[in-house]
Amino acid sequence: MSALKELYQQVILDHNKTPRNFRKMEDATRSVDGYNPLCGDHYTVYVKLDGERIADVSFQGAGCAISKASASVMTSLVKSKTVEEVEELFGQFHRLVKGEIEGEEEVERLGKLAAFAGVSEFPARVKCASLAWHTLHTALKSEEKTISTE
Amino acid sequence: MTSSDTGTLTEQFRKLVTIAGCRHHFPLLRQYVNGKPLVYFDNAATSQKPQAVIDAMMRYYEEENSNIHRGVHSLSERATQSYEGVRHKVRAFLNAGDHREIVFVRGTTEAINLVAHCYGRAFVREGDEILISGMEHHSNIVPWQILCEERNAKLRVIPITDAGELDMDVYPSLLTERTRIVAVTHVSNALGTVNPIGEVIRQAHARGIPVLVDGAQAVPHMHVDVQELDCDFYAFSAHKMFGPTGVGVLYGKRRWLEAMPPYQGGGDMIKSVTFEKTTYNDVPYKFEAGTPNIGGGIGLGAALDYLHELNMDAIRQFEDELLAYATEQILTVPGVRIIGTAREKAGVLSFVMEGIHPHDIGTILDVEGVAIRTGHHCAQPVMQRFGIPATARASFAFYNTKEEVDAFIKALSKVREVLG
Numbered sequence: 001m002s003a004l005k006e007l008y009q010q011v012i013l014d015h016n017k018t019p020r021n022f023r024k025m026e027d028a029t030r031s032v033d034g035y036n037p038l039c040g041d042h043y044t045v046y047v048k049l050d051g052e053r054i055a056d057v058s059f060q061g062a063g064c065a066i067s068k069a070s071a072s073v074m075t076s077l078v079k080s081k082t083v084e085e086v087e088e089l090f091g092q093f094h095r096l097v098k099g100e101i102e103g104e105e106e107v108e109r110l111g112k113l114a115a116f117a118g119v120s121e122f123p124a125r126v127k128c129a130s131l132a133w134h135t136l137h138t139a140l141k142s143e144e145k146t147i148s149t150e
Numbered sequence: 151m152t153s154s155d156t157g158t159l160t161e162q163f164r165k166l167v168t169i170a171g172c173r174h175h176f177p178l179l180r181q182y183v184n185g186k187p188l189v190y191f192d193n194a195a196t197s198q199k200p201q202a203v204i205d206a207m208m209r210y211y212e213e214e215n216s217n218i219h220r221g222v223h224s225l226s227e228r229a230t231q232s233y234e235g236v237r238h239k240v241r242a243f244l245n246a247g248d249h250r251e252i253v254f255v256r257g258t259t260e261a262i263n264l265v266a267h268c269y270g271r272a273f274v275r276e277g278d279e280i281l282i283s284g285m286e287h288h289s290n291i292v293p294w295q296i297l298c299e300e301r302n303a304k305l306r307v308i309p310i311t312d313a314g315e316l317d318m319d320v321y322p323s324l325l326t327e328r329t330r331i332v333a334v335t336h337v338s339n340a341l342g343t344v345n346p347i348g349e350v351i352r353q354a355h356a357r358g359i360p361v362l363v364d365g366a367q368a369v370p371h372m373h374v375d376v377q378e379l380d381c382d383f384y385a386f387s388a389h390k391m392f393g394p395t396g397v398g399v400l401y402g403k404r405r406w407l408e409a410m411p412p413y414q415g416g417g418d419m420i421k422s423v424t425f426e427k428t429t430y431n432d433v434p435y436k437f438e439a440g441t442p443n444i445g446g447g448i449g450l451g452a453a454l455d456y457l458h459e460l461n462m463d464a465i466r467q468f469e470d471e472l473l474a475y476a477t478e479q480i481l482t483v484p485g486v487r488i489i490g491t492a493r494e495k496a497g498v499l500s501f502v503m504e505g506i507h508p509h510d511i512g513t514i515l516d517v518e519g520v521a522i523r524t525g526h527h528c529a530q531p532v533m534q535r536f537g538i539p540a541t542a543r544a545s546f547a548f549y550n551t552k553e554e555v556d557a558f559i560k561a562l563s564k565v566r567e568v569l570g
Contacts, residue, residue, distance in 0.1 A: 003517065004513075004514060004517050004568055005568075007513070008510075008568050008569060013569060013570055016569075017570075038525060039508075039509055039524065039525040039526070039540060040525060040526040040530065040533065040539045040540045041509075041539070042539070062507075062539045063507060063509075063539070064507035064508075064509035064510050065506075065507060065509075065510045065569060066509070066510070068507075122513060124513070125509075125513060128509065
């Protein structure tokens with residue numbers, strides 16, 4: 001049960017039940033659809049850019065508790081950050097869910113993201129946790145309109 | 151009751167007892183996963199293999215391995231006989247009229263692709279129609295879409311009802327002068343529905359239209375007689391019926407196989423080759439280019455022997471009881487809704503839990519040692535039909551038990567505990 005409790009932490013359950021920034025954005029600079037074709041998870045991430053800075057970000061779609069909570073936490077963290085800062089955060093998140101960040105202190109330093117540390121014990125769920133982040137990354141870095149985890 | 155009735159009943163009882171006791175033939179099932187005894191409820195994805203199948207394949211590689219249909223040496227002759235012997239076993243298993251109607255392929259997917267490719271090339275023209283159903287696996291959708299695109303033909307779909315049954319009221323109106331083939335599944339992998347395939351075939355034949363049946367989810371659970379069904383093609387995979395992966399069967403009526411062009415070109419599918427002209431081999435070899443999965447074929451043969459011993463009718467009866475028990479039990483879990491409530495079902499219990507995504511159910515059950523499938527089950531149109539992104543699916547085989555169903559239900563009740 002302890003690995004499960006690590007995975008489904010209160011932060012994750014809360015963001016799953018009441019996702020933040022869960023809305024369509026009519027005046028988005030970019031919107032990208034992210035799919036996990038293996039399980040059917042699907043989110044649209046909307047970004048409004050003010051130069052290099054994220055003025056607003058939101059998402060919509062359906063998926064499991066891990067993917068939805070991850071999208072919700074992500075949107076609440078990246079607002080008003082620069083593209084470069086977001087990329088840095090994405091890198092840290094990726095290392096975290098892959099289990100590449102060692103030591104409690106290092107993990108705690110990630111703040112709200114630390115709630116996703118338990119994902120590394122469930123390799124099948126890494127894609128769930130990363131889907132929204134990959135989608136946001138695509139929205140910031142390329143011209144693609146849709147991405148897929150496969 | 152006559153004495154022969156009593157005899158049949160006793161025999162039936164004996165078979166049921168045999169089935170309940172055969173779990174120990176499957177070595178993989180004797181293990182703990184995450185510290186809990188494994189409950190393997192993902193049989194619709196792939197089944198486990200009895201020791202007899204594992205042994206047969208090992209024996210082939212240890213004692214008989216050589217290429218077939220070629221060597222003059224004894225080993226090649228023995229391997230050829232073993233492999234071709236399986237063709238006769240498959241014929242008997244399906245009650246086909248002729249062993250030349252049995253084509254070995256990689257699996258159901260390749261069998262359907264073969265028909266779409268070869269039958270399609272020979273018989274489908276611009277403006278023609280292909281009729282499938284709304285509950286098909288992607289492997290019985292996409293090959294036909296590719297064909298339709300290539301030929302400028304039209305893909306039409308038999309709708310399914312809220313219970314997950316084929317809408318047989320609409321079906322006749324979809325059989326038109328332009329329909330070139332009907333391709334439907336015998337048993338739905340996502341819903342468990344057993345389709346009235348005999349009636350589907352009868353109505354299509356009344357209009358001179360051939361029918362392909364995707365039997366992947368049917369052959370592990372019930373007796374199939376292709377002559378009685380009168381289907382034109384029947385496809386299945388070995389790995390879903392206790393055999394190895396990478397080998398499957400396409401049954402095709404001989405007149406169709408004869409009329410179809412070859413599938414792939416290569417060795418074994420030819421009689422003679424010159425740069426000017428190649429003469430193709432007879433059926434079924436015309437469709438079997440290259441060295442096949444010989445070891446896999448031998449494994450399939452062992453699986454057929456194993457099932458023959460157990461008797462398919464007894465398996466069906468045993469599994470029907472298990473499915474009924476699981477259905478009854480799962481409805482005691484708050485918030486559970488069963489997807490697929492057809493009158494006749496086999497082996498599959500698909501469900502959703504209010505407010506909880508199937509993936510989260512799958513992870514929590516796995517921690518309890520219970521293996522189920524979650525997702526769209528390669529049947530996205532079915533999910534769209536029911537307005538859900540995915541389901542959780544428990545699927546059964548004859549080696550599963552009521553005690554396992556109890557463990558599954560207990561694990562399911564933990565889902566809300568974890569997710570609140």
